Amino acid sequence: MDEILKESGSWLQNNQGLLIEYGVNIAAAILILFFGFIAAKMVAGGVSKVMSKKNLDKTIVDFVAGLVRYGIIAFVIIAALGRVGVQTASFVAIIGAAGLAIGLALQGSLSNFASGVLLILFRPFKAGDYVEIAGTAGSVDSIQIFSTVLTTPDNKVVVVPNSAVFGGNIVNYSRLPTRRVDMVIGVSYKADLKQTQDVLRKIVTAHEKVLKDPAPTIEVVALADSSVNFVVRPWVKTPDYWAVYFDLNKQIKMGLDEAGIEIPFPQMDVHLNKVA
Missing domain, CATH: 1.10.287.1260 (Helix Hairpins)
Incomplete structure (x- = not known):
């Protein structure tokens, strides 16, 4: 020891x-x-x-x-x-x-994760925005780790992989406070263009939800096959877009009818030649 x-x-x-x-x-x-x-x-x-x-x-x-x-x-x-x-x-x-x-x-999942990180960093949209991504339009419900969840206007839930979101075009309809309503109104070739423009302008400017600034654009845009086409482009607050769009369609039809201005159907002139 x-x-x-x-x-x-x-x-x-x-x-x-x-x-x-x-x-x-x-x-x-x-x-x-x-x-x-x-x-x-x-x-x-x-x-x-x-x-x-x-x-x-x-x-x-x-x-x-x-x-x-x-x-x-x-x-x-x-x-x-x-x-x-x-x-x-x-x-x-x-x-x-x-x-x-x-x-x-897991390259597919990692691609979705990386795209999710980029969506977080650049934030092209947020929860609640109305967007169009990967061919689908709807309100953003949530931005998750691997996917983005949308709710469509007809109440369908659509799950879009983040790689498809970041790899394509992203249209955000809610990001800016104002939007322009684009409408095309066709009238008969017999219609008085000055009168038609005045009627359209009166209807649009009288609408309470149409913004005064910028001023609405109402001009002839095309001499089409069956009609003379006017563009009607008022500006509205983004939340009012669809309400104004639907309401103006109805009021313009009623106003043109009251003024006797025809909204023509598509038509074609057929010429018959007599062969001896």
């Missing part, structure tokens, strides 16, 4: 510097883990607060905050292992290979 104690004491004395070095490295690794976990929580919380102030969907906020937190934790763990002498190069290579395999298997 005395001999074992003597050898142990001798070993400790000979390796005192090595033990101190290992002790310092282990203490440093523990500190890296301790402060790293605190930093991960603080950064994730900061990201969550910033995104919440932008009124983003809670699902997206939680997902992105969690992604940031666990990304920092993974980096901290690798740094701590490297501090105690663990060779992390192969560990990182394994993680990279696994990430590549997962990325190839």
